[in-house]
C-alpha cells in the first residue's frame with residue numbers, strides 16, 4: 242500500500258526521502274516520487290522501484306525540505322504521470338497522498354470549470370489544485386490544507402509542500418496513518434515508523450482529523466477545527482536492524498525463524514507461577530468486570546481473523562465463555578448487535594487495517610467494550626481500544642503474516658487463561674497451561690529444525706494445481722491459515738475445509754491431482770481424523786499429514802511430526818510447519834515471496 246515520507250531540517254532532503262521510501266518498499270507499490278523545495282519545487286517521479294527513482298534523481302537535486310511517496314495504484318494505472326507527488330498548475334503546491342478521495346470526480350469537475358488543468362487520472366491531484374487555490378487567499382499553508390480537506394470526502398494521509406514556505410511541511414490524517422518523527426533540529430513524518438527508526442525513536446501519532454505543521458525546530462498539531470492539540474511523544478523500541486533480512490534470503494524466512502524469540506517476548510512477564518494465572522496489565526479491567534462478560538466476539542482481517550478463530554476456541558475451552566471470530570470487514574457492514582455483556586477483541590499486526598479500525602470505531606460508538614491484540618505500539622487500533630495486549634513480536638515486514646499470527650494465538654492463550662482463572666479453570670489446569678506456554682519457544686525450535694524435511698515435501702507437492710487443507714475443531718483454523726499462507730505467497734490454489742465437512746461436498750474434488758494437507762493432532766478427535774484420511778485415500782487422494790504420530794502408510798503418504806503440547810495449545814505449534822511449507826513451495830515456484838502480487842502488508846483503504 243502507498244507510503245509517505247517527509248523531511249524538514251538542515252540536511253539534504255533527497256537521500257533521506259529515498260532511504261525512507263526504501264524502508265516502505267515492503268508495503269507493496271508500483272511507482273515512486275520525490276519533491277524538494279529550493280527556490281521553487283524540484284520533482285522526480287517514475288513508474289517502477291525506488292532504485293529507479295534514485296537513478297532518476299540528479300546530483301543537483303538539492304533542498305532541505307521535501308516529501309516522497311510510493312504509490313499503489315487505485316485511481317488510474319501505474320505510470321510516471323500518475324505517480325505522486327502531484328503539483329498545482331502554478332507549481333507552488335506539491336501533495337503526496339495515501340487513501341482514497343471519494344468525491345474526487347465531483348471536485349475535479351468543479352476545479353476544471355475553474356480553469357485547473359489536470360495532468361493525471363488520480364484522485365490526489367484534486368488536493369493539489371484545491372490547496373493551491375486557498376493558499377493564495379489565506380497565505381497560510383496549514384489553513385489552506387485545513388480548508389481544502391473540509392471539502393473532501395474519503396480517507397487520507399497527506400504531506401504538502403508550498404514553494405513559498407520552504408521551511409515547512411504540512412501533514413494531515415484521516416483514516417490513513419501519519420507518524421511524526423522528532424529529531425535534533427529536524428523533523429520527519431511518514432506513514433509508517435519503518436521509515437523513521439533510522440533517524441529517531443521519538444514519534445508522535447496523528448489522530449484522525451488532525452493536522453501538523455513541521456519545521457526544523459519543532460512541530461504544532463491542530464484538530465480539524467484549528468484548535469491546537471497537545472501531543473506526548475512516544476519512544477518506539479523497534480530498530481533499523483529489525484528491517485534488515487539479517488542474512489536470510491527473505492524476510493519471511495527470517496520472521497518464521499524468529500518465532501522462538503518472538504513467542505518468548507509475547508509471554509515475558511505475563512505468567513504467574515504462584516496463582517497459575519496470566520498477568521495482562523493492559524486490559525484495564527478488574528476481576529469483577531472480567532467475570533461479567535457472557536460472550537466474546539473477535540474481529541480481524543486475513544491471518545488476524547484466522548488467529549482469532551484459534552483464540553475463540555481457546556477462550557471457549559479454557560474460560561467456558563461462548564466465543565467466535567468474524568472478519569472485521571464483514572462485521573462492520575452488517576449493523577452488528579452490540580451487547581454490554583460481550584467482550585469484543587480486535588486483532589491487528591499493523592494496528593492500521595482500515596476495516597478493523599472502522600469496526601472498532603463502530604463498536605465504540607455503540608458502547609461496546611473493545612480490547613486490542615496488536616503488534617504495533619501506538620497504532621490507530623491500539624489507541625482506539627479500551628485496553629489490550631501488545632504482541633511485542635517486533636516489526637513484521639514480509640506481507641504474509643507469520644510471527645504476528647503465532648504471537649496472537651499465544652496472546653489469546655494468555656487471555657483465555659486470564660478469563661478462565663477468574664471463572665472455573667482450576668489451579669491445576671492453570672498450571673498445566675502455564676507450563677505448556679513456557680514450553681512453546683523450545684518446541685518451536687524443534688519444529689524449525691524440521692526445515693529440510695518440510696522443504697523436500699513442499700517441493701514434492703508444489704506443482705499440484707490445487708491443495709486441500711483439512712482440520713477438525715482446533716485443527717480447522719490451523720488448516721485455514723495453512724491454506725491462506727500457501728495461496729498468498731505461492732499462488733497455488735488452496736482450499737480449507739473442516740475435516741468433518743469433506744464428505745458433504747468437497748470430497749468430489751479429491752483425486753490423484755488434488756492432494757490434502759491434513760492437521761491431525763493427537764487429541765480426542767484422532768480416530769475421526771484418521772477415518773477422514775481413509776476416505777481421502779480411498780478416492781486416490783495423496784495425503785500429507787501434520788500431527789504428532791506417524792500414521793499408517795495406508796492413511797498418509799507423508800507425515801510431518803511436531804512436538805506435542807497441551808491439546809488446547811497444540812494449534813499454535815501445528816501452524817508453524819505450514820508456514821515453512823508455504824515458504825518453500827513459493828521459493829520452488831520462484832515467487833516474489835515477501836511481496837506477493839496484488840497484496841499489501843497493511844490495507845489502509847476500504
Ligand code: G6P
Nearest residue numbers: 542543544545589590591594642
Ligand atoms: C493484509 C495482509 C494480511 C494480514 C491482513 C490483516 O491483508 O496481506 O497478511 O493478515 O492485512 O492485517 P493486520 O495488520 O490488521 O493484522
